Every structure is written in structure tokens, then in C-alpha cells.
Amino acid sequence: MATCKLQGTIVSSQLINKKVPKERVSDVVTRDKFKVKVPQLTTTYTPLPILPLIEKTKEIIVETESTNSAGKFGRFGGKFVPETLVICMNQLEAEFKNALRDQVFQEELATALRDYVGRETPLYHAQRLSEYYKNKNGGIGPDIYLKREDLNHTGSHKMNNALAQAMIAKRIGLKSVVTATGSGQHGLATASACAKLGLECTVFMASKDMDRQSSNVRLMKLLGGKVEAVNGSFKDASSDAFRCWIGDLENSYHLTGSAVGPHPCPTMVREFQSVIGKETRKQALEKWDGKPDVVVACVGTGSNALGMFHEFIYDTDVRLVGVEAAGLGLESGRHSSTLAKGEVGVYHGAISYLLQDDDGQIIQPHSIAAGMEYPGVGPELSFLKESGRVEICVATDDEALDAYERLCKLEGIYPSLEATHAFAILDKLIPSLPKDKSKVVVNCSGRGDKDAPIVFNRRVPA
Structure with a gap:
């Protein structure tokens, strides 16, 4: 069977780049439904x-919570990852939900968004x-x-999510954060949040993006972040960041800045x-x-x-x-x-x-x-x-x-x-x-x- 790579792990090519037959959105929404x-x-x-x-x-x-337990938005979304990563993603989802219910975490985040990020804009x-x-x-x-x-x-919306997820990483006792960036704004926000919270930070970035966004690269390094050059584009940097995370699941946290990827990443962002x-x-x-x-x-x-x-x-x-x-x-x-x-x-x-x-x-x-x-x-x-x-x-x-x-x-x-x-x-x-x-x-x-x-x-x- 031919194989290809999904975020650094070998999986069946039947799951990658596979076109999905179109179906009615209403056929796949299974809970908390109402009409608007x-x-x-x-x-x-x-x-x-x-x-x-x-x-x-x-x-x-539409669904009242916009996503169901499988991480699906209608027929979109889901969690197409190897079994070993399903456990990690489930644990991340549990920590995310706990943080949302934790009044202390919410107050700390609100204070940081106000005093550190500068909200409201x-x-x-x-x-x-x-x-x-x-x-x-x-x-x-x-x-x-x-x-x-x-x-x-740091000059963009990216800090809203980067700070919150870095706080979750520290909350669960992880010491290292890995991420990928295209324009450098998410990388810059992540490096800043990690510096504030005392976390190690590694940012993967395409070489061509490092060239055209060189000021952000220099700032990330000044903030203590390690910037890894990747051949290709942002999609390749994203794959390498995931591969790095998989190599050290016990100590590192993959901080996604984009509303893509397996559940619960899009919902968190x-x-x-x-x-x-x-x-x-x-x-x-x-x-x-x-x-x-x-x-x-x-x-x-x-x-x-x-x-x-x-x-x-x-x-x-x-x-x-x-x-x-x-x-x-x-x-x-x-x-x-x-x-x-x-x-x-x-x-x-x-x-x-x-x-x-x-x-x-x-x-x-x-x-x-x-x-x-x-x-x-x-x-x-x-x-x-x-x-x-x-x-x-x-x-x-x-x-x-x-x-x-x-x-x-x-x-x-x-x-x-x-x-x-x-x-x-x-x-x-x-x-x-x-x-x-x-x-x-x-x-x-x-x-x-x-x-x-x-x-x-x-x-x-x-």
C-alpha cells in the first residue's frame, strides 16, 4: 500500500488528500440541532x-455549540490522526475544556489580555x-x-490565542512549545508569550518566508525563540512542527495558531x-x-x-x-x-x-x-x-x-x-x-x- 505523511507520521494514503463525496450538511449534524x-x-x-x-x-x-463530540462542523473537521495521537488530542481537549470552566484561569487570562496584550482594541x-x-x-x-x-x-490578533495556549501548556506542566508560522506574526506572538511564561520555544518557518519577513525572524530570536528553517512553504513548516512535537510528546506542547488541523485545535483557536x-x-x-x-x-x-x-x-x-x-x-x-x-x-x-x-x-x-x-x-x-x-x-x-x-x-x-x-x-x-x-x-x-x-x-x- 502506498503511504504518505500526515503531520510527521506515516499513515495510509487513503486518508490523505482524499476527496470526500458531497453530502447534505443536515445529514451529518447529529446533536443539539435547531433551525435558524x-x-x-x-x-x-x-x-x-x-x-x-x-x-x-x-x-x-446548525448546532448550538458549532461542533460535536467528534470535532465535526457539519461534514467538515474530525480527527484524522494515528491512534497514538488520538490519546494526546483527547487529553488536550480535556485540558482545554477544564481551562474554560476554571474561573482562576479565566481571570488570569483576562488580566493578561488587558495588561500584557493591551485589550480591548x-x-x-x-x-x-x-x-x-x-x-x-x-x-x-x-x-x-x-x-x-x-x-x-506584537502587532496582530495572533497574540490572543498564543498567550492563552501558552498558559495552558504551563498549566499542565510542559516546558517546551513548538509551532509553525507563515508571516511570522504567530511565531512572534508565541515567542513573546513563552518568554513571559518562562517556556522554551521552537518556531518552524519556511525559508522563503524567513527571507520576506526577516524582521519578525530577528525578533523571535531576540525573544529567545529558536527558529528552524524549512524547505517549501507554511504547509511544510506545519508538518515539521508536528513531527517535532511527536518526537517529544511527554515534554512539549504543539501550539497551533491557525484554525486548521485535527480536533480540538480549530475549536481552541x-x-x-x-x-x-x-x-x-x-x-x-x-x-x-x-x-x-x-x-x-x-x-x-x-x-x-x-x-x-x-x-x-x-x-x-x-x-x-x-x-x-x-x-x-x-x-x-x-x-x-x-x-x-x-x-x-x-x-x-x-x-x-x-x-x-x-x-x-x-x-x-x-x-x-x-x-x-x-x-x-x-x-x-x-x-x-x-x-x-x-x-x-x-x-x-x-x-x-x-x-x-x-x-x-x-x-x-x-x-x-x-x-x-x-x-x-x-x-x-x-x-x-x-x-x-x-x-x-x-x-x-x-x-x-x-x-x-x-x-x-x-x-x-x-
């Missing part, structure tokens, strides 16, 4: 429809950006707000990132006594998008828009638009949408933003896309660069190239909004000083 009305959202990607989508609805089946009214789009649309347009995750310690949406709801109520009409986030693997979307899943009057990286264009084959162009299969321990060829082999993704170069996406976002609750759009490299410059010049804010994909879709999104005064919230998930050399090379002359 959600918008009938578009399944096309650009341009967006002109009519407000909230006028159309359909019924879908502002919900910033981008007045000049709002006026820019109003001027383009006959004086009518939404008020645009930015959820300023770029103001977190989403839970610790959900503070983004919770704060957004509270701040919107304070600022305009209501909710956002639309929330927008970039989609790489899904951590920042789920952090924003999860709070509003059942608010069917709130439109959820995820923006993937179209790279050089969807027809070029050089993109990272997994939900827009991928197919369902098994990869890195879970069922989700993947970029794969006719034989089920992974296709190399591309994006100008290192943090969006992954051939898969989280199982929860796969479910939300297929059910119609989240609308998926795409933005190219050039559109992301345009948005980077626009936000710099209009608001004095330089976002990460990952986040600029969310801003890039505003040109197509805003004409689709109702003519009354809408409120649009964009998750500014990271700051862009790490990407300045790329922007300078592509757009700004010396």
Missing part, C-alpha cells in the same frame, strides 16, 4: 450582487476612508470602522480569538446603539475571520464577508483561494476545502501575503461557506497593494498585507449595500511594518 434563518448569500465571488442579500433567506441546520471610525467611498458613490455610502487588532502587543467579535458587538452598541450591518475579514486559514464572525453567526441581519487571496488571478492557478476554488478532502488531520489537482494532490498556493499562503482552510469556515452563512470573495495581489497604499494615505494606518485583502474588497462590496446609512466593520488583523519592504519593492520608488 440565515441570509441566502452569493456563491459567486466577484463582483458582489447589487441587491441586499438579507432579503433572501434559506433554512439550514479600539473600534476606530475611519472617517476619511468612509468619505472616499461616499464620494465614489454619489455621496452615499457606509460608515467604515476598523477593529484595530494591529494595536495588540476560534474560542481564544472570539474575543474580537465579542468586543466588536459591545463597542458597536456603545457607539451607535446597534450592530454592524457587515463585518469583513481576510481568510487565510481562518483564525482572524472566525474570531470576528463567530459572535455574529446567529445574527442573520449581519452580513459576514470573508476575503481570500486571489494572487495573480483565479484563472492563473497562482492563488490561495481555497474556499472559492478548492474541493473537499483530508489534509493535516481534518476534512476541509483544499487546493488540489484531479488526483487529489495538493496544489502550491500563492499570495503576496505570507500568512495567506496555505492550501487549506479551517473546517468551521468550510462549513459556514457551504451552508451559505459566510460569503466568500477574493482580492488579487495588486488589489491588496492598492488597499495598503489607500489606508496609509487616508488614515495614516499601515495594515498587514493579509489584512489589506479585506480592505481591497470594499470597492466591490459597498455598491451592494442598501442606500441607508450602513455600518461596515473591517478586521484590521495586523500591522504592516513587517510588509513594508515588499510594498517598497513593488510600489514605492527609493
Whole structure:
């Protein structure tokens, strides 16, 4: 039998990159079911429809806790790992649930998020950006707000999850943390959290990402982290991090920063990132006594998008828009638009949408933003896309660069190239909004000083 590698362990090739027959979402949800009305959202990607989508609805089946005991979101997710790792994943799930119920842990985390990370982050009214789009649309347009995750310690949303999981690692007595990073923001957040808590830290990172995000690499090392170069891309770094963890299960903790992988990893990441949406709801109520009409986030693997979307899943009057990286264009084959162009299969321990060829082999993704170069996406976002609750759009490299410059010049804010994909879709999104005064919230998930050399090379002359 042919074999291939799943996160560092040899398993049957029947479980890897295998296309899964499509089935109705309602057929596989088995517990805590109830029906809700959600918008009938578009399944096309650009341009967006002109009519407000909230006028159309359909019924879908969703679960009250969004996942069941098998770690499935509809037909997505699961725990496709060797038997020896099932025990470890079960133990991790138990520790995660215990931490959620532990009032002392929750108070310590809340204090650290406030005093160390700098939460809550502002919900910033981008007045000049709002006026820019109003001027383009006959004086009518939404008020645009930015959820300023770029103001977190280390410069992105990644610290929310990295700190919480590092605290769990210390709580269960482990001394060493291993992880993988693409843009370097998760690696930087993990190295910082480990330095704070006195834990050893090893970060696996693709050589090409180390080159284009060199400032983050130097900071990780300054923080005491060990950075291991890997040939290939973020997916290869992820595999090597898992392989390293498997070699020392008794002493090390695998700290995933993306909402992908076997259960309970996607749920843990989403839970610790959900503070983004919770704060957004509270701040919107304070600022305009209501909710956002639309929330927008970039989609790489899904951590920042789920952090924003999860709070509003059942608010069917709130439109959820995820923006993937179209790279050089969807027809070029050089993109990272997994939900827009991928197919369902098994990869890195879970069922989700993947970029794969006719034989089920992974296709190399591309994006100008290192943090969006992954051939898969989280199982929860796969479910939300297929059910119609989240609308998926795409933005190219050039559109992301345009948005980077626009936000710099209009608001004095330089976002990460990952986040600029969310801003890039505003040109197509805003004409689709109702003519009354809408409120649009964009998750500014990271700051862009790490990407300045790329922007300078592509757009700004010396």
C-alpha cells in the first residue's frame, strides 16, 4: 500500500488528500440541532450582487455549540490522526475544556489580555476612508470602522490565542512549545508569550518566508525563540512542527495558531480569538446603539475571520464577508483561494476545502501575503461557506497593494498585507449595500511594518 505523511507520521494514503463525496450538511449534524434563518448569500465571488442579500433567506441546520463530540462542523473537521495521537488530542481537549470552566484561569487570562496584550482594541471610525467611498458613490455610502487588532502587543490578533495556549501548556506542566508560522506574526506572538511564561520555544518557518519577513525572524530570536528553517512553504513548516512535537510528546506542547488541523485545535483557536467579535458587538452598541450591518475579514486559514464572525453567526441581519487571496488571478492557478476554488478532502488531520489537482494532490498556493499562503482552510469556515452563512470573495495581489497604499494615505494606518485583502474588497462590496446609512466593520488583523519592504519593492520608488 502506498503511504504518505500526515503531520510527521506515516499513515495510509487513503486518508490523505482524499476527496470526500458531497453530502447534505443536515445529514451529518447529529446533536443539539435547531433551525435558524440565515441570509441566502452569493456563491459567486466577484463582483458582489447589487441587491441586499438579507432579503433572501434559506433554512439550514446548525448546532448550538458549532461542533460535536467528534470535532465535526457539519461534514467538515474530525480527527484524522494515528491512534497514538488520538490519546494526546483527547487529553488536550480535556485540558482545554477544564481551562474554560476554571474561573482562576479565566481571570488570569483576562488580566493578561488587558495588561500584557493591551485589550480591548479600539473600534476606530475611519472617517476619511468612509468619505472616499461616499464620494465614489454619489455621496452615499457606509460608515467604515476598523477593529484595530494591529494595536495588540506584537502587532496582530495572533497574540490572543498564543498567550492563552501558552498558559495552558504551563498549566499542565510542559516546558517546551513548538509551532509553525507563515508571516511570522504567530511565531512572534508565541515567542513573546513563552518568554513571559518562562517556556522554551521552537518556531518552524519556511525559508522563503524567513527571507520576506526577516524582521519578525530577528525578533523571535531576540525573544529567545529558536527558529528552524524549512524547505517549501507554511504547509511544510506545519508538518515539521508536528513531527517535532511527536518526537517529544511527554515534554512539549504543539501550539497551533491557525484554525486548521485535527480536533480540538480549530475549536481552541476560534474560542481564544472570539474575543474580537465579542468586543466588536459591545463597542458597536456603545457607539451607535446597534450592530454592524457587515463585518469583513481576510481568510487565510481562518483564525482572524472566525474570531470576528463567530459572535455574529446567529445574527442573520449581519452580513459576514470573508476575503481570500486571489494572487495573480483565479484563472492563473497562482492563488490561495481555497474556499472559492478548492474541493473537499483530508489534509493535516481534518476534512476541509483544499487546493488540489484531479488526483487529489495538493496544489502550491500563492499570495503576496505570507500568512495567506496555505492550501487549506479551517473546517468551521468550510462549513459556514457551504451552508451559505459566510460569503466568500477574493482580492488579487495588486488589489491588496492598492488597499495598503489607500489606508496609509487616508488614515495614516499601515495594515498587514493579509489584512489589506479585506480592505481591497470594499470597492466591490459597498455598491451592494442598501442606500441607508450602513455600518461596515473591517478586521484590521495586523500591522504592516513587517510588509513594508515588499510594498517598497513593488510600489514605492527609493
